[in-house]
Amino acid sequence: MSKAARRRTQLARLTTLFAFALISGVVAAQDRGTWELRVCADPEAYPISSSDLTGYENRVAAILADELGAELTYEWTQVTEATVRSLLKRGACDAVMSAGEGAMDLLNTVAYQRINNVFLYLADRDISVGNLYDPALAQYRIGALPNSSVHSVLFSLGLDANFVGIQPNASKRGAGRIEPYIEALREGRVDVVIVSGGLVGPYVQGPDAEFAMSVVEPELVPPLTPTFHLATIGVRARDEGLRDALNIALARRWEEVQQVLADMGVPMLYSPPILAGEPPEGVLKVGVIAPYPTGFAARLDEVGDSAFFGARLAEDLVPRGEGRGGLILQVVHANAPSAAAAERALQRLVHWDGVAGVVLVHDDEVAGKVLEAAGAEGVPVLNAFASSDNLRSPACYPTAYHVAPSDAMYLNALSEVASDAGARHVRVVHDGGARALEQLGVVRSALSGSALMTDVEVGDTLAFTMRHLAAVLSDEPDVILLLLRPDAQLLMIQELDREGFEGAVLGFPWPEMQTREFYYRIVQDAPDTLATPRVAGWEATVAEAGADELNLRFASRSARVMDVTAWSTFASVETLVESALLAGSSGGVVLDVLKDAVLTANLHRPGLAFDATNQLQQPLYLVSLDPAARWSEAVSERTRIASLVGAIAPADGWSLPEALPCGR
Numbered sequence: 001m002s003k004a005a006r007r008r009t010q011l012a013r014l015t016t017l018f019a020f021a022l023i024s025g026v027v028a029a030q031d032r033g034t035w036e037l038r039v040c041a042d043p044e045a046y047p048i049s050s051s052d053l054t055g056y057e058n059r060v061a062a063i064l065a066d067e068l069g070a071e072l073t074y075e076w077t078q079v080t081e082a083t084v085r086s087l088l089k090r091g092a093c094d095a096v097m098s099a100g101e102g103a104m105d106l107l108n109t110v111a112y113q114r115i116n117n118v119f120l121y122l123a124d125r126d127i128s129v130g131n132l133y134d135p136a137l138a139q140y141r142i143g144a145l146p147n148s149s150v151h152s153v154l155f156s157l158g159l160d161a162n163f164v165g166i167q168p169n170a171s172k173r174g175a176g177r178i179e180p181y182i183e184a185l186r187e188g189r190v191d192v193v194i195v196s197g198g199l200v201g202p203y204v205q206g207p208d209a210e211f212a213m214s215v216v217e218p219e220l221v222p223p224l225t226p227t228f229h230l231a232t233i234g235v236r237a238r239d240e241g242l243r244d245a246l247n248i249a250l251a252r253r254w255e256e257v258q259q260v261l262a263d264m265g266v267p268m269l270y271s272p273p274i275l276a277g278e279p280p281e282g283v284l285k286v287g288v289i290a291p292y293p294t295g296f297a298a299r300l301d302e303v304g305d306s307a308f309f310g311a312r313l314a315e316d317l318v319p320r321g322e323g324r325g326g327l328i329l330q331v332v333h334a335n336a337p338s339a340a341a342a343e344r345a346l347q348r349l350v351h352w353d354g355v356a357g358v359v360l361v362h363d364d365e366v367a368g369k370v371l372e373a374a375g376a377e378g379v380p381v382l383n384a385f386a387s388s389d390n391l392r393s394p395a396c397y398p399t400a401y402h403v404a405p406s407d408a409m410y411l412n413a414l415s416e417v418a419s420d421a422g423a424r425h426v427r428v429v430h431d432g433g434a435r436a437l438e439q440l441g442v443v444r445s446a447l448s449g450s451a452l453m454t455d456v457e458v459g460d461t462l463a464f465t466m467r468h469l470a471a472v473l474s475d476e477p478d479v480i481l482l483l484l485r486p487d488a489q490l491l492m493i494q495e496l497d498r499e500g501f502e503g504a505v506l507g508f509p510w511p512e513m514q515t516r517e518f519y520y521r522i523v524q525d526a527p528d529t530l531a532t533p534r535v536a537g538w539e540a541t542v543a544e545a546g547a548d549e550l551n552l553r554f555a556s557r558s559a560r561v562m563d564v565t566a567w568s569t570f571a572s573v574e575t576l577v578e579s580a581l582l583a584g585s586s587g588g589v590v591l592d593v594l595k596d597a598v599l600t601a602n603l604h605r606p607g608l609a610f611d612a613t614n615q616l617q618q619p620l621y622l623v624s625l626d627p628a629a630r631w632s633e634a635v636s637e638r639t640r641i642a643s644l645v646g647a648i649a650p651a652d653g654w655s656l657p658e659a660l661p662c663g664r
Contacts, residue, residue: 035347037061037070040093042079045174047201047264048098051076055174056198056264057097060112060257064233067249068352078173088234089294091338094242098198099234105295106234109246112257113231114269116215117150118197120204122185123212129192130214132157132221143184143193150194153221164190175202185211196229201265215267228269238292238308239335241345245352251276283328286576287349288569289342289370290361292335300363303385303512303565307361308333309558310384310569317553317570318577321602329577339366343373350379356580357382357590359572361565364388364435371397380591382575384568385511389438392613392656401594401614403568403575404511405537408442408656413535413620413648414506415446418479421504421532423451427477429484429492432457436483439508443481451479462488464495473499482507489513490521497526504532511537516561516638523625523641533622533645537564541644542605542621550604555635571603571616611655622646 039061043051049058051074065072075093077083084104087093101108121127129137137159144150146165154163166184168177181193182203194216203211216227233250235242250257254273261268288311292304315331318324332353334345342362349355357380360370367386374381375398383391383402391397392406418426428443430436440455447453456471458464472480472492480496480503482489489507496505512518514536523530540551540561550570554562579590579597595610608618622645629641 034069034071035351036073036344037065037068037095037348038073038075038093038344040075040077040079040083040088040096042173043076044078044172047266048174048198049079050174056260056266059260059264061097063253063256063260064246064249067253068245070348070352084234085296089236089296089337091336091341094235094239094341094344095246096234098231101230101232104234105237107237107239107243108232108234109243110250110274111230111232111271112250112254113198113261113266114228114271115196115198115231115261116228116267116269117194118200118213118215118267119192120181120185120195120200120211120213121192123204123209125191127192127212128214131217132227133218138162140191141189143181143190144195149225150227153225153227156221166190166193175199182211197267198231205265213267219269236292236294236335236337238304238333241287241332241334241349241353244332245348247274248276250274280328283330284577284580285330285332285353285355286573287332287334287345287353287355287358288361288573289334289336289345289349289358290569291337292333294335294337298337300512302515302517303361304335305558305560306515306563306565307359307384307569309554309560310562310566311359311573313550313554313557313566314570314573316557318574321574324577324581327577327581329573331573336362336366339369342366342370346370346373346377346379346381350377355379357576359384359569359576361385361569364391367391371400375399378591380576380579380594382572384572385565387511388435389442389656392615394612394614399591401575401610401616403572403616404564405618405620406615406654406656407439407508409615409617409620409650409654410509410535410537411439411442412446412651412654414481414508415443416648417506417533417535417622418447418481418504419450421479423447423479423504425452425454425475425477426479426481427472427475428453428455428481429472430455430457431460431484431488433460439483443483458484458488458492460485460488462491464492469495469499472496473501478503480505484508486510486513486518490518490525493522493526493529497528501529505529506532507534509535509537511563511565514538514564516540516563516641519623519625519641520629520631520638523627523629527627530625530627533624534642535648536621536623537618538562538567539621539623539642539644540639541642545604545606546602547604555639559635561635561639567605571601571605574601574603577601607649613656615655617650617654619647619649622648 041049046055049055061072079096081104099106119129141164142162143164143166166180169179178195178199184190200213204213220226233246251274290304290307291300292308293301311331319327319329336342336345359382361384364386380399383404385404387407389407444453458468482492551562575598578601579594582593582597583590598608598610611617623642624645625642
């Protein structure tokens, strides 16, 4: 049987065995417990939201959580642009209710509210208004917010003389916000007010209500001024998996959601039910958890972009592989800027989406927590970013596989570069932290017998003193190896450039430093230290095994240069798909075949294999930076900032001990 025929057979069996093989060899998603849906909501904004859960937002959220099999929890806060930035976008919660479309750079669900503005007036007054074109309006004093769309409409209709400006109570939320309008009606300063219908329920409900209302018509006043507002559920940008889940829940429980709003006296324009549809049978889902940019600047924004487009490339290319003509692949994205958000995302991907496995792109601290939780669930997670050797322990993280290079791999490669440069004295500069001391031990072992190694601790600082520099340069080292965090490393490179250091300067290649953006910062700030190549986990000018085409496809889809995080994310998705195909054809489970799958997956890179610690052993690259390079919007020009000058094959010393203890 040909390879293509075998793949077709695998794919056919995959559809049949999906419920058993693709969910990592454990029970199906709907039987695996609940997950946490955490919502940012105002505790004192009744009838919208309240800490006693009586607001209509609370009731709608409870319906959706019930449909999704989720535990609904709250982060209580006044919901403003500032709190969305500081809480939602930093991971304290995952959604906000009643978010305007396009507001605050959020990703929105379908609109589930179309709330009218209303005329509000005393119930015992003989007032009958509803249409803005009603001539009767000319006899009334009309209260509304100054300089608002309502104010503009009244002006355009020739009712500017009737307008009375009233400011809401900015110190209160919910119904309390329109108290100044209520007082103006009671005191007879106005006859009617125009306010949002979402706030008037407590004033107009009940047989003895003091006030009455009528819906403002028409829906649109020429040219296109609406007399209603749309409300959605807002989630973080690119948190597409959660957005899609909420849309499905809204579709399935649409009538109940609309009834909640009606019961609360919220006047609504009719919205036809939305349809969820049924997904095609046999869809293979792979989750990606990453800190995608939210519009609020964060350290890993560039990394998040690389991961996103790497996954997008995989979703496009992986189903096109040989023998995969019938494969339907869905990459489910979860934007998780914090450890808590990442753990919630993992639970959702497992319990709701039923993914075959998860690709994790996050720093070491977050990765440790997610990998531990994944181990408890029995879900395979491919680590595409974190390099800490402490994570490479099957005893601690039995379902974790590491596509991203490890500290040990990078450090052994750096030591080899130093040796090849003829180093006699290597000065290692570090911050004295636990991670740096572990890295120092790896370097000491790698250089043993080939060069003198000394170290200088400069502390965790971004302000290096003359004393620091004197210690670093003392005894005339011919190679300086920097085990500092990215910004500190760049500052030290600048200082060494100013001091005229003529030896080789090597730096630990944190993944966020392996981007054209960071390379260009080095070119600009320290051009005289570029003689020694940098070590990298991927290089956009690699051409072997179809890597040139992969780099080109990535650039054409993202307008970015492919880096190690983009490749690791792409490779992780491809490996999980290949594992699912192998598991489907054998009746096994994904975790049992991952090591076999990487041997046949199309990763555009030869000589790859998982070792005993589940670390993908792979060649690393030597990259030269061009001091004459210039930044450009053109991807081809940015690519020229660096170029491939060599590769370092993995050696026996690159693997860690299989029995690495937990928490070492």
